[in-house]
Amino acid sequence: xxxxxxxxTHVIGAALFAAxxxxxxxxxxxxxxxxxxGIVAFKYxxxxxxxxxxxxxxxxxxxxxxxxPIAGKWSISTTYTNDSVxxxxxxxxxxxxxxxxxxxxxxxxVDLSVTRYFSKGSLTAGTxxxxxxxxxxxxxxxxxxxxxxxxxxxxxxxxxxxxDTINPSISESExxxxxxxxxxxxxxxxxxxxxxxxxxxxxxxxRGYFNDPYKRYDDRPDNRESKTVMTRWNHHFDGTDxxxxxxxxxxxxSFGIDAHTLALExxxxxxxxxxxxxxxxxxxxxxxxxxxxxxxVFPYPLPPRTMDQRLSAFGALTVxxxxxxxxxxxxxxDAKFENYEQRAGxxxxxxxxxxxxxxxxxxIQLGISREF
Amino acid sequence: MKKNVLxxxxxxxxxxxxxxxxGCSIGPAVQPWEKETLARPEMTFEGDPLDNKYTxxxxxxxxxxxxxxxxxxxxxxxx
Numbered sequence: 001x002x003x004x005x006x007x008x009t010h011v012i013g014a015a016l017f018a019a020x021x022x023x024x025x026x027x028x029x030x031x032x033x034x035x036x037x038g039i040v041a042f043k044y045x046x047x048x049x050x051x052x053x054x055x056x057x058x059x060x061x062x063x064x065x066x067x068x069p070i071a072g073k074w075s076i077s078t079t080y081t082n083d084s085v086x087x088x089x090x091x092x093x094x095x096x097x098x099x100x101x102x103x104x105x106x107x108x109x110v111d112l113s114v115t116r117y118f119s120k121g122s123l124t125a126g127t128x129x130x131x132x133x134x135x136x137x138x139x140x141x142x143x144x145x146x147x148x149x150x151x152x153x154x155x156x157x158x159x160x161x162x163x164d165t166i167n168p169s170i171s172e173s174e175x176x177x178x179x180x181x182x183x184x185x186x187x188x189x190x191x192x193x194x195x196x197x198x199x200x201x202x203x204x205x206x207r208g209y210f211n212d213p214y215k216r217y218d219d220r221p222d223n224r225e226s227k228t229v230m231t232r233w234n235h236h237f238d239g240t241d242x243x244x245x246x247x248x249x250x251x252x253x254s255f256g257i258d259a260h261t262l263a264l265e266x267x268x269x270x271x272x273x274x275x276x277x278x279x280x281x282x283x284x285x286x287x288x289x290x291x292x293x294x295x296x297v298f299p300y301p302l303p304p305r306t307m308d309q310r311l312s313a314f315g316a317l318t319v320x321x322x323x324x325x326x327x328x329x330x331x332x333x334d335a336k337f338e339n340y341e342q343r344a345g346x347x348x349x350x351x352x353x354x355x356x357x358x359x360x361x362x363x364i365q366l367g368i369s370r371e372f
Numbered sequence: 373m374k375k376n377v378l379x380x381x382x383x384x385x386x387x388x389x390x391x392x393x394x395g396c397s398i399g400p401a402v403q404p405w406e407k408e409t410l411a412r413p414e415m416t417f418e419g420d421p422l423d424n425k426y427t428x429x430x431x432x433x434x435x436x437x438x439x440x441x442x443x444x445x446x447x448x449x450x451x
Contacts, residue, residue, distance in 0.1 A: 043422045047430060063422055079425070085450075107448060128446040141444030150401050158443040166449065184443045188417070192399060193406045198417055202440050228440035232417055236409050243414040251437035259437035267414040285436045311436050322423075336423065342434070363430060365423060 034117035035075055038068040041369035045083075049340075049361035057087035057103065073117050081109040097170050097214055107132045113141075121145045121154065134213075137164045143184070152190040156200070159183045168213035178208030186230075194236040202228035212308055219303035220290065226253035242268040255311065256289030260348065273326035279338070281318040284348040287311060294355030312353045315346025320363075330372065336365040417441075 047059035061083035069075045085105040113126030123144040130137040143158030164178040186200035203226070210220040232247040244266050251259040265279035288311040290304040320338030327333055342359040344352030402410070409415060418424070425445070432438035433450035 041422055043426070045426050049434075061426065063426065065422055079422070081426075105449070107450075109446070109448070111445070113444075126444045128444060130446050130448050132449045135447075135449030137446040137448060139444050139446035143443055151404070152401055160443040160445075162446055164447050178447070180447070182439070182443055190402050190407075190410060193402055194409055196410055196415060196417075200440060202443075204439060226437075226439065228437075230440035234415050234417070236412075236415060243412070245414070245419070249437070249440045251440065253437075255436070257436040259435070261437065283431075283435060283437075288436065310434060316435065334420070338427075340434075359434075361430075361434070363427070365426070367420075367422065 034072055034122075035067065035069045037371045038066070038075075039369055039371050040064070040066045041367060043365055043367040045366075046364040047361065049359065051357045051359055055087065057085060059083055059085050075115045075117070076113070077115070078110065078112045081107070083107050097216060105132055105134075111139075120147050120149075120151075134167050134169045135164065136167075137162060139163075145188075154188040156184065156186040156188065158185075162206075164208070166209055166213065170214065176209035176211075176213075178206055178210065180204055180206035194238065196234050198230075198232045200228070200230040202226075202230065212306075215306070215308060217292070217300055218306050218308065220288075220306055221255070221304050224254055226251065228252075240268065242266055251285075256287070257285050257311065258349070259283065259285035275324045277322040277324075279318070279320045279322070281320075282315070283317075284315040284346065285313060286347065286349050287313040287351060287353070291353075293353045309353070309356050309359075312344065312356060313347040313349065313351040314342055314344050314356075315348060315352075316340060316342040317346070322365075330370050332367075332369045334365070334367045336363070336367075338363040 042062075042064045045059070045061040045063065047057075047061070049056050061081060063079060063081040065077065065079040067075060067077040083106075085103055085107070087103055107130060109128065109130035111126060111128035113124050115122050115124040121144065124142070126139075126141045126143075128137075128139045128141075139160055139162040141158060141160035143156065145154050145156040147154040160180075160182050162180040162182070164180075166176040166178065168174060168176075182202065182204035184200055184202045186198060188196065188198040190196050205223070205225045207223045210222065210224055212218045229250045230247065231249075232245070234243060234245050236243045244264065247261075247263045249259075249261040251257070251261070261281065261283045263279070263281040265277055267275060267277045269275050288306065290306060291311050291313075292300055292305050292307050293312070294307075318338050318340045320336060322334060322336035324332060324334035340361040340363065342361075344354055344356045346352070413419070424441075428438070428441070428445075429448070429450075433448070
């Protein structure tokens with residue numbers, strides 16, 4: 001059954017965001033100290049997804065980042081990413097426009113941030129740019145933190161503005177815009193010598209074009225408001241010298257999607273500078289209010305509507321392992337493998353679209369970094 | 373469907389904030405010379421930035437939810 005999206009007001013979230021934006025950033029700072037060493041890092045990432053009896057999308061990405069300290073009170077960071085996507089579009093009940101079934105895309109993205117460190121924290125200004133043949137995104141952000149005298153409690157405040165331009169390759173004369181403001185307020189607390197926790201509240205409001213231009217009958221609302229609560233807890237075990245990293249995120253938005261994400265990884269140092277990190281992540285979401293299930297017969301309801309399986313109800317499980325080794329004093333190499341399984345029947349709130357095919361993916365990362 | 377109180381992010385945040393801040397009273401404040409373990413890379417929330425950034429990028433292109441750990445970064449045509 002298709003429900004009409006409810007008109008939510010989100011007054012508290014908007015007020016919190018407005019209050020957060022009104023606070024002076026100049027007093028904000030992070031508890032971290034200025035870095036003594038710079039680092040240059042490179043990663044190769046390979047992504048492949050598949051459905052029963054067929055491979056679908058393949059992504060090869062190269063990304064390099066540099067962080068350099070400047071004069072003891074500043075640091076500058078930049079990241080460049082180059083990825084290419086190829087393959088076939090998702091095999092679902094989604095009906096594609098002609099010419100959109102085969103995908104071949106190339107994306108380049110660069111971001112730059114500058115951080116000023118103070119005695120009780122830091123202030124970071126950043127910008128990013130991402131370009132594909134049919135999509136350009138620009139983003140500007142400011143984030144600061146302020147810590148208490150004993151540096152055991154740190155308050156964080158941040159905001160960003162993103163503007164996107166969409167120029168669908170099946171209709172090159174058309175241009176669409178999307179603008180998003182987002183804010184984050186959080187607190188990090190040292191609990192013991194071996195425990196640190198963090199809670200972040202996030203808010204984002206976007207206006208403009210949210211459709212997928214390559215899918216037929218895809219006509220979504222022209223605004224989207226989301227809120228997140230993210231909690232993280234790192235604990236060190238004296239007995240094994242290992243560290244557990246636990247996180248939980250709750251997400252809700254005006255499309256009607258509620259999502260829970262629970263992730264755990266365990267970092268275990270081994271002899272000869274090896275480290276092994278197994279990880280597991282479980283994700284579950286409800287469907288958007290305007291999602292059209294696969295058993296719906298034509299004619300479809302009036303907009304808003306979508307058949308995008310990413311807006312259906314499902315659950316997903318990722319299991320991974322990362323191995324890293326310090327090969328010399330300043331050199332670190334790492335390799336990571338993750339397997340991702342998405343199933344309509346795994347949504348903890350039910351309501352999955354049983355007509356959808358199972359979806360699997362694997363991610364591989366190979367990295368090397370050097371401190372200087 | 374009416375949401376219960378724990379499904380409102382602001383309420384959850386305030387509840388967790390109280391729990392976090394009450395951590396100050398769990399034991400004596402941790403002193404600067406006791407923070408060697410806390411300074412290890414795996415005890416920070418940033419972890420491996422390139423790993424985190426790309427993994428978040430993948431999830432945001434395959435799932436309905438995104439964000440929560442920071443601001444900025446921009447969008448892409450993948451979602």
